Amino acid sequence: MSVEDRVFVAGAGPIGMVAAANLAMRGVPVTVFEASPTLSSESRASTFHPPTLDMLDKLGVADDLIKEGLKAPSVQYRSKSFGAVAQFDFGDIADMTGHPYRLQSEQFKLTRIIQRHYQSNSNFQIEFNQAVNRVEQIDGGVRVQVEQPNGATIERTGRWLIGADGARSAVRKSVGLEFEGFTWPERFLVISTPFDFRSAYPDLASVTYVADPRQWFFLLRIPGMWRAMVPVDSELPDDVALSEAFATRQLESIAPGAGQSAILHLTLYRVHQRVASSFRRDRVFLAGDAAHINNPLGGMGMNGGIHDAFSLTNRLAGVWHSELDENVLDGYDRERRLVTLEHVQKQTIENKRNLEAATDAEHRRYCEEMRETAADAAKSREFLLRISMIRSLERAAELG
Ligand SMILES: Cc1cc2nc3c(=O)[nH]c(=O)nc-3n(C[C@H](O)[C@H](O)[C@H](O)COP(=O)(O)OP(=O)(O)OC[C@H]3O[C@@H](n4cnc5c(N)ncnc54)[C@H](O)[C@@H]3O)c2cc1C
Numbered sequence: 001m002s003v004e005d006r007v008f009v010a011g012a013g014p015i016g017m018v019a020a021a022n023l024a025m026r027g028v029p030v031t032v033f034e035a036s037p038t039l040s041s042e043s044r045a046s047t048f049h050p051p052t053l054d055m056l057d058k059l060g061v062a063d064d065l066i067k068e069g070l071k072a073p074s075v076q077y078r079s080k081s082f083g084a085v086a087q088f089d090f091g092d093i094a095d096m097t098g099h100p101y102r103l104q105s106e107q108f109k110l111t112r113i114i115q116r117h118y119q120s121n122s123n124f125q126i127e128f129n130q131a132v133n134r135v136e137q138i139d140g141g142v143r144v145q146v147e148q149p150n151g152a153t154i155e156r157t158g159r160w161l162i163g164a165d166g167a168r169s170a171v172r173k174s175v176g177l178e179f180e181g182f183t184w185p186e187r188f189l190v191i192s193t194p195f196d197f198r199s200a201y202p203d204l205a206s207v208t209y210v211a212d213p214r215q216w217f218f219l220l221r222i223p224g225m226w227r228a229m230v231p232v233d234s235e236l237p238d239d240v241a242l243s244e245a246f247a248t249r250q251l252e253s254i255a256p257g258a259g260q261s262a263i264l265h266l267t268l269y270r271v272h273q274r275v276a277s278s279f280r281r282d283r284v285f286l287a288g289d290a291a292h293i294n295n296p297l298g299g300m301g302m303n304g305g306i307h308d309a310f311s312l313t314n315r316l317a318g319v320w321h322s323e324l325d326e327n328v329l330d331g332y333d334r335e336r337r338l339v340t341l342e343h344v345q346k347q348t349i350e351n352k353r354n355l356e357a358a359t360d361a362e363h364r365r366y367c368e369e370m371r372e373t374a375a376d377a378a379k380s381r382e383f384l385l386r387i388s389m390i391r392s393l394e395r396a397a398e399l400g
Contacts, residue, residue, distance in 0.1 A: 015288030016164035024124035026317035035131035047299030053099035069105025076205035080212035086374035169290035181274030200255035216355035297351035343392035
């Protein structure tokens with residue numbers, strides 16, 4: 001079988017699409033295999049951090065994403081008992097980014113915008129109903145087995161493969177890499193509602209984390225609605241957790257009156273902290289959820305995955321055009337895996353622990369710390385650089 005002179009990508013989620021777009025833009029022929037018949041319209045990530053928008057700008061897709069989203073200029077931290085304790089304004093780090101805000105825009109908008117912008121690029125190819133289910137390394141290439149809608153399997157051979165096929169990655173399993181870490185006992189429930197929580201809390205920011213030793217929650221405004229996220233006890237059966245009655249009770253406990261509002265959408269999901277044992281095996285790379293997953297507090301999963309995609313494809317494009325030595329590819333695992341462990345995993349675990357502080361004394365201590373951080377210009381700036389992931393990218397550049 002002839003080797004196609006292309007890079008293969010498994011998965012047309014946000015990470016696979018960003019990787020493919022950057023390769024195509026840099027003159028590298030790329031084929032994306034997507035298992036589903038269309039791009040996903042699932043309601044998942046909706047936060048884009050400032051440096052991620054800076055990267056997407058280079059692909060020419062940030063402006064459309066911004067038009068379809070909502071700019072959140074600040075992030076707020078509250079206590080259920082004491083109200084607002086701290087607020088941080090991204091304008092304070094405007095010298096570090098061209099996009100000094102969090103953008104709230106669903107991830108399915110990004111994949112569609114990329115498809116629209118790149119479908120006429122002759123290097124960019126996407127094939128739907130093609131599930132990559134086995135991978136074999138060959139001399140100078142990678143052979144993949146691709147399952148067809150009729151159940152038959154065909155073989156395709158390309159030069160390199162990027163596994164961006166999500167948390168259950170068939171690519172990761174096929175090359176025998178472990179997914180090390182743990183699963184939190186509670187699940188998270190996301191309730192989408194048209195209720196405007198600012199009617200209950202007039203000083204609320206569009207992105208607000210509310211700490212409470214009994215039940216923390218997270219409020220996020222996206223175009224046309226709000227999302228409330230709450231933890232759900234591990235013992236509660238799924239059908240109860242996903243019932244309208246349960247969601248209504250949660251909304252009412254967040255803000256009196258909210259329970260009377262419509263429920264537009266419910267998502268219940270398990271939350272994990274896991275990182276692949278390596279992000280590379282020979283000519284196969286992992287990126288995005290295939291390589292790492294974390295809790296959504298801080299909105300770092302998809303953002304970190306997009307940072308992976310840029311780091312990897314900038315290197316691959318250089319090697320493809322013989323501008324860089326192949327050993328730059330070794331740096332991908334070193335850089336992105338360490339940054340994932342040191343920053344994304346650490347920060348998201350810390351975010352969860354802070355919101356749920358087990359005792360009233362711990363909760364008060366956390367609120368006091370947040371107040372002090374917000375009141376001190378240097379500490380506040382450092383905090384913003386950390387939560388916007390700029391510090392993680394600086395560390396990545398150091399590790400190179
Ligand atoms: C409720 C929720 C809220 C979240 N909020 C945020 C947030 O605000 N900010 C943030 O940064 N992150 C957030 N995340 C995480 C974010 O959604 C993921 O990190 C992101 O979707 C990862 O993108 P991906 O492309 O790696 O994987 P996915 O989005 O899972 O895409 C994988 C793609 O691969 C396809 N596929 C699967 N198997 C195969 C195969 N064998 N062959 C070919 N194709 C295959 C799938 O059909 C899919 O299209 C959230 C997650 C959830 C569940």
